[in-house]
Amino acid sequence: MIGPWDRVQAARAQDRPTARDFIDRLLTGFIPLRGDKRFGEDLAVLAGAAYLNGRPLMVAALERGRSFQEKIEHNFGMAQPEGYRKTLRCMQQAEKFHLPLLCLVDTSGAYPGIGAEERGQGEAIAENLITLMGLRTPVVSLLIGEGGSGGALALAVADRVWMLENAWYSVISPEGCASILWKDPARTKEAAESLHLTAQDLYGFQVIERIFPEDDTLFPALKEALEREFLALSQTDINTLLEDRYAKYRKLGAVLT
């Protein structure tokens, strides 16, 4: 039996493919966008235009890097405000040029640093959320590894949210939960269980629509599913699409009256 903590560790494994691998395996002819045209370039984010089976789309991705050297370069996939604002440019271009948007999510969270706060980490994420909620083009988000809190959500408000079978997605990392809520880092594994952060859990909550098994069929299956989904979504009336997107998030949450 594979437990939630095993999945968290699998999602963090050294040899796990990163966003760059997904772009290389799924798309062709990638042309990057760089910088937010305000402050700087953030290598934790990859963005640009590319082809999926001969049809153009925009892609925004969180890249953590593979080797240690790469990880440092990409700040372990923890984006700063300028990174989120680069994805915002990518979203706006997708809308402007009527191209569907693919988001690839893999981050332990938005970077908690002095510069990030100075440049408005909260504002940058908030702006992405409100933009994606009304973006007049189809959006599919794929969680390929870690889905840490608001830093992941900033690229995961979409018509379809899909997950790989060992990806995790949560309001907080298990470490953060154990340390903040229980003041006991030793209870990290227990936190992973309590948070219900696996793909199966999220499917049950209707937060995601589909889970992809991590086997040899992964890339061909993804390619086919993305093509099919983007075709269907692109042929849906845009106002219907936005209504459906709103309705999907509108129903999430358990309240008593």
Next chain:
Amino acid sequence: MAIFKQGLFKRPNNPLEQDASAGAAAPGRGELWLRCKGCKRVLLQEELDKNDQVCPGCGAHFRMGPRPRIASIADEGSFQELFVGMRSADPLSFPGYKDKLDKARRQSGESEAVICGRATLEQKPFCLFVMAQNFMMGSMGCAVGEKITLLFEYALEQRLPVVGFTVSGGARMQEGILSLMQMAKVSGAIRRFSDAGLLYVCVLTDPTTGGVTASFAMQADVTLAEPGALIGFAGPRVIEQTIRQKLPQGFQSAEFLLEKGFLDAIVDRREQRDYLSRLLALYGEADKWKNG
């Protein structure tokens, strides 16, 4: 880790972790006097109550409960609460959460961490949400997200402006991914409300952090804050642990955010009613051009 357990290092002060029922420097229940965190002056509780919980000496803003806050903004007797009694379930059966909710409800007398309604301000109708610092430090779970979403939907239907007061430690961990989804849900409601040309003003109070900062606190047309309020995405302790250095004095204060360009103004609590009233009037009078 053992080093920490032996207590060799003092944990940095974390305003997000103080007992919500006590507040940052607010007096304990039933106490007659307290010392101001700013000027160290001894203050009578009665004196503070009469002054919107602001020190008459130095102007330090003490935390304020949601009910006195509503009373300080809305015209007397005009507040009609909406979505009364709506509250979070325990969707994850999270360890200890039910007890925590019960305790928060008992101590605060509120059913959840936000109060919504409509009221008038100088006879002008508006919608209002006020987060409750005395309910799990205003953490955002499903009920908070649902109530604020309902309020924006109601305000859109009624074509009324929305004024919000935030205070929050962030998304409520005990409701897991569903808490995170409230950020998207509320953002969707604000987007529709905003696209209809309606005004949303948000006042950030101490502390406003995490998922609330990364959603509706930063999505207003006009963003205000109270003096000295802590405002940020990541909490100070998380940042200090990540970068392994002490944070500079005043980091993440309202004054700091104003300087960095993320606030439109810092408004003393005693002047907020007047300021909001002027805002609602100004932004609601575009017809004066069309009608000549």
